[in-house]
Amino acid sequence: xxxxxxxxxxxRCFGYDDLALDERRHPNRHDLDEVSPxxxxxxxxxxxxxxxxxxxxxxxxxxxxxxxxxxxxxIERDANGEPTGVLFEMASYLSQRVESGRSRNKMRQGVTxxxxxxxxxxxxxxxxxGQDNGPERWQAFRELIDSETLQTRVTMMAGAGRxxxxxxxGLSWGSGGHRLRLGHVKIMLTMSTGALHPSLEGLRETAxxxxxxxxxxxxxxxxxxxxxxxxxxxxxxxxxxPGVPPHRIEHCSECPSEVLDAVRRSGCAVVTxxxxxxxxxPSYRQNVEASLQAHLYAIGGMRDADIPLAFGSDAPVIxxxxxxxxxxxxxxxxxxxxPVPDTGGSGRVSVQSALRxxxxxxxxxxxxxxxxxxxxxxxxxxxVLVDADPLTVDPEGLKEIKAMLTIIGGRVVxxxx
Numbered sequence: 001x002x003x004x005x006x007x008x009x010x011x012r013c014f015g016y017d018d019l020a021l022d023e024r025r026h027p028n029r030h031d032l033d034e035v036s037p038x039x040x041x042x043x044x045x046x047x048x049x050x051x052x053x054x055x056x057x058x059x060x061x062x063x064x065x066x067x068x069x070x071x072x073x074x075i076e077r078d079a080n081g082e083p084t085g086v087l088f089e090m091a092s093y094l095s096q097r098v099e100s101g102r103s104r105n106k107m108r109q110g111v112t113x114x115x116x117x118x119x120x121x122x123x124x125x126x127x128x129x130g131q132d133n134g135p136e137r138w139q140a141f142r143e144l145i146d147s148e149t150l151q152t153r154v155t156m157m158a159g160a161g162r163x164x165x166x167x168x169x170g171l172s173w174g175s176g177g178h179r180l181r182l183g184h185v186k187i188m189l190t191m192s193t194g195a196l197h198p199s200l201e202g203l204r205e206t207a208x209x210x211x212x213x214x215x216x217x218x219x220x221x222x223x224x225x226x227x228x229x230x231x232x233x234x235x236x237x238x239x240x241x242p243g244v245p246p247h248r249i250e251h252c253s254e255c256p257s258e259v260l261d262a263v264r265r266s267g268c269a270v271v272t273x274x275x276x277x278x279x280x281x282p283s284y285r286q287n288v289e290a291s292l293q294a295h296l297y298a299i300g301g302m303r304d305a306d307i308p309l310a311f312g313s314d315a316p317v318i319x320x321x322x323x324x325x326x327x328x329x330x331x332x333x334x335x336x337x338x339p340v341p342d343t344g345g346s347g348r349v350s351v352q353s354a355l356r357x358x359x360x361x362x363x364x365x366x367x368x369x370x371x372x373x374x375x376x377x378x379x380x381x382x383x384v385l386v387d388a389d390p391l392t393v394d395p396e397g398l399k400e401i402k403a404m405l406t407i408i409g410g411r412v413v414x415x416x417x
Contacts, residue, residue: 007038010057010098014044014316019287026076029054029085040098044091046317049192051087051094058083061098074193088193092132092161107140108149115150119414121321122384122403125153127312127366129218129250131188134162135169138182145179151413153179153382155366157186157218160206173215173244174367178380178409183366184218184248185210189230191223204233207247211237216247218271224254224295231259231266245269245367246308256295260305269308269365272297274354275325277347278399279318281334294343299329301346303353310361311354322358326390327399329354351390351398381410 005011018026032041032054040057044050053061065081073090075083087094118126130137133156144150158166158173163185166172175182187206190197198206207217217237219230227249234247246269253276255263263270274297277284284293302309311329313320324335332339332347342348349357363373372380385405390398406414 005039009039010042011036011039012042012044015046016043016052017046017283018050019283026050026086027052029058029083032057032085042094047192048091048317049089049190051090053085053087055085057098058085061094063087072197089188089190089197092159095132108144111144111150115152116414118152118320119406120403120416121323122386122406123152123320123322124382124384124406124408125155125362125368125372127155127157127183129157129186129220131159131186131220132162133157133159133186134165135171138166138169138171138180141180151408153372153408155181155183155368157183158215160185160187160210160217163210163213163215167213172213178371181368184245185215186250187217187219189219189221189226191226196226196229200229200233203229204236207233207237211240211247214241214244216240216244218248218250220250222251222253224256224259227252227255227259228262231262231268234268235266243367245365248365251314252302253296254292255298255301256292257301259295260298260301260307263302264305264307269310270302271310271312271362271365272299272302273312273314273318273325274299274329275313275318275322277332277340278324278328278335281328281338281340282336284340285338290341294341294346296340296347298342298346299357300342300348303349304346308361308365309357310365311357312362323401324399326351326354326358327395329357330398331395351395355390381407383407387416 018024027043032052036054040060041054042057043052063075063083067075069075070090070093073093074088076086078084138156141154141156171182173182189203210217221227221230230249237247248269248271249263250271252263252270252272277297284296299309311325329349330351332342334340360369360373363369372382375383384403387402387404388397390401402416404416405412
């Protein structure tokens with residue numbers, strides 16, 4: 001790509017995995033300088049929590065040895081205090097300072113490709129969980145939908161720091177219509193820098209303000225410490241108005257029994273991704289402590305605890321195809337056919353449950369179950385025809401199921417060969 005793009009223009013890539021590299025570390029600015037010294041280069045980690053810039057990229061972003069860590073983020077530095085190029089939790093910081101090659105035309109091209117991919121998988125509704133979503137993102141979606149560039153229905157979460165701007169633009173929870181609506185307030189809560197970020201008090205303040213404004217919150221949590229903190233804060237929040245869906249924990253990845261119990265007692269819902277078992281199983285077996293592997297994506301345990309539960313993909317971190325994820329939800333197997341340990345079925349659910357968690361449960365947890373999520377009289381006619389019956393096919397065949405016809409609002413929007 002650097003051979004095609006003129007010198008001085010951004011080269012941007014997404015999806016590297018430090019644990020999949022031979023060096024088993026993040027690349028740094030020196031690595032990128034060797035490849036492309038004449039272009040600013042940006043690599044985004046597959047998790048979305050880390051970014052690597054080369055030296056020119058750091059210069060354009062205004063990051064040097066004298067730059068303090070932002071309130072939300074960490075600049076990794078070498079022994080001399082110089083930035084290594086590795087940045088944690090700084091996507092919002094960078095978006096405010098560098099354009100990084102994301103022109104509106106490039107965005108439209110990307111959305112066109114994503115739209116076809118999603119429709120080809122039979123996906124009729126999506127949620128944008130961007131932590132920096134504000135009025136300009138809403139307007140971009142409005143234009144993409146009005147032009148039919150984007151045909152799936154969209155619920156856009158509100159960035160935690162952008163809620164007031166959205167309100168000033170006349171938008172509050174549930175604003176919009178069937179094609180585009182405003183959903184939960186998205187809060188990123190991580191341990192990627194070794195400490196809870198934001199702090200427990202910062203999380204409490206943000207979540208309380210959102211709840212008092214009539215918004216449910218959706219808190220991104222992977223690590224068990226973060227999940228426990230989110231459950232504690234959610235349990236303390238003031239009641240939501242009637243008709244508003246529950247607060248949510250997104251991912252809830254590391255969930256041993258004591259954490260699961262805290263989630264249950266908080267009264268929140270969980271939106272999680274069994275597809276990570278399919279795509280990341282080998283990495284989990286190699287890199288996650290054996291005692292914790294059985295508690296990864298404990299969907300069976302959550303179901304048995306009567307925690308409201310729905311499934312998503314977390315795309316583009318992993319592929320949005322729901323069928324490999326449904327296979328993993330039922331079998332606890334990865335793409336190699338190998339199991340990721342669980343305890344007494346704590347990581348598995350039935351096919352019927354998995355299908356519900358990808359359809360009606362998702363609509364319930366975003367507050368749209370009256371309109372979609374099931375095939376019922378009076379609901380929007382969003383349907384998908386598949387090439388096999390998931391209730392009768394052999395479990396191994398679940399991951400091979402394909403969409404043949406995708407219908408949104410009674411209109412055929414995609415047809416397979």
